[in-house]
Amino acid sequence: MRALILGGTADANQLATSVARAGLDAVYSYGGRTRAPADQPLPTRIGGFGGPRGLAGYIREAGITHVVDATHPFAAEMSRNAVAACTETATPLLGLERAPWTRTDGDNWIEVADLDAAVAALPESRTRVFLAIGRQHIAPFGARPQHTYTLRFVDSPEGPLPFQADLIVSRGPFTLDAELEMIRARGIAWIVARNSGGDGARAKIDAARTLGLPVILMSRPTLPDRLRVESVAEVMQWLGHRTCLGA
Ligand code: 3Y8
Numbered sequence: 572m573r574a575l576i577l578g579g580t581a582d583a584n585q586l587a588t589s590v591a592r593a594g595l596d597a598v599y600s601y602g603g604r605t606r607a608p609a610d611q612p613l614p615t616r617i618g619g620f621g622g623p624r625g626l627a628g629y630i631r632e633a634g635i636t637h638v639v640d641a642t643h644p645f646a647a648e649m650s651r652n653a654v655a656a657c658t659e660t661a662t663p664l665l666g667l668e669r670a671p672w673t674r675t676d677g678d679n680w681i682e683v684a685d686l687d688a689a690v691a692a693l694p695e696s697r698t699r700v701f702l703a704i705g706r707q708h709i710a711p712f713g714a715r716p717q718h719t720y721t722l723r724f725v726d727s728p729e730g731p732l733p734f735q736a737d738l739i740v741s742r743g744p745f746t747l748d749a750e751l752e753m754i755r756a757r758g759i760a761w762i763v764a765r766n767s768g769g770d771g772a773r774a775k776i777d778a779a780r781t782l783g784l785p786v787i788l789m790s791r792p793t794l795p796d797r798l799r800v801e802s803v804a805e806v807m808q809w810l811g812h813r814t815c816l817g818a
């Protein structure tokens with residue numbers, strides 16, 4: 572058995588620790604989005620494969636027998652490529668996918684399908700907006716220059732920002748107290764986020780509820796049908812490793 576873990580999330584990191592502890596043969600893969608990704612206790616590769624064909628070639632050359640897609644729910648292209656490549660090479664594929672956040676009492680969510688709808692959901696009158704959606708997809712908010720924006724990136728940007736904004740450089744995971752402090756200190760009145768699920772990004776959602784702030788929440792892209800689980804323990808069982816409960 573030799574597993575390829577498509578990583579880049581907290582869940583993938585927890586899986587890597589369990590796989591290494593069990594002594595299973597596996598490779599961890601990053602897309603190469605950040606300058607200094609967290610070290611993993613497994614052999615690690617960084618960078619794209621070259622589309623589905625490139626991934627199929629990698630699976631064959633590296634002797635991969637199982638693929639675990641533990642990428643972020645919004646890493647849709649990687650997930651689609653994994654389905655195509657595993658179909659082409661008849662390689663078992665399992666998604667490790669955390670459940671989306673669900674609205675609870677006190678949440679003031681405006682759920683939108685995509686980025687353009689998120690921009691359109693902002694108020695006309697000038698306000699202070701926290702764009703908690705990273706670096707890659709912020710340009711469309713330049714269409715609403717009347718607002719004061721706070722951005723949060725994992726790394727400091729190479730070039731100029733697409734519009735005037737305050738920038739926080741921090742890789743998370745984030746805590747409720749730190750989010751409350753940041754939001755209050757900056758007078759944030761609106762938050763834009765993705766429904767990533769999991770714990771690593773949920774603090775801002777809980778902070779918004781505590782402060783009664785509206786959250787424009789982008790729904791997840793639809794992914795192709797594939798076998799998927801929500802826990803590391805289920806992945807370990809799928810990899811044929813009988814772990815003690817809750818490993
Ligand atoms: C490169 C690996 C851990 C894992 C940390 C999780 C939690 C913090 C929440 C906010 C939202 C955002 C962003 C975010 C979260 C965890 C987890 C998660 C959101 C790292 C990582 C990589 C990336 C890529 C990066 C994206 C960006 C998105 C920032 C490592 C730290 C906004 C997603 O500059 C860039 O190009 C960054 C790109 C994709 C989204 C975007 O479009 O900008 N993640 N994030 C992975 C790779 O190369 O394969 O550097 O160590 C992983 C984590 N990001 O416990 O250490 O598991 O979800 N990541 C979003 O939710 O919208 C931050 O600020 O509140």
Ligand code: NAP
Pocket residue numbers: 577578579580600601602603604617618619620621622623625626641642643645646647648649650652705765
């Ligand atoms: P994406 O748009 O779905 O993928 C774009 C391309 O990046 C893929 O086709 C692939 O290139 C390459 N790629 C992505 N993830 C990879 C991986 N783990 N290993 C090798 N190549 C990878 O991806 P994304 O949304 O930019 O996310 C990139 C990485 O950041 C992923 O690891 C993801 O888990 C992590 N992440 C993303 C988010 C988010 O909001 N999107 C949040 C947290 C973490 P080729 O086509 O050349 O193979």
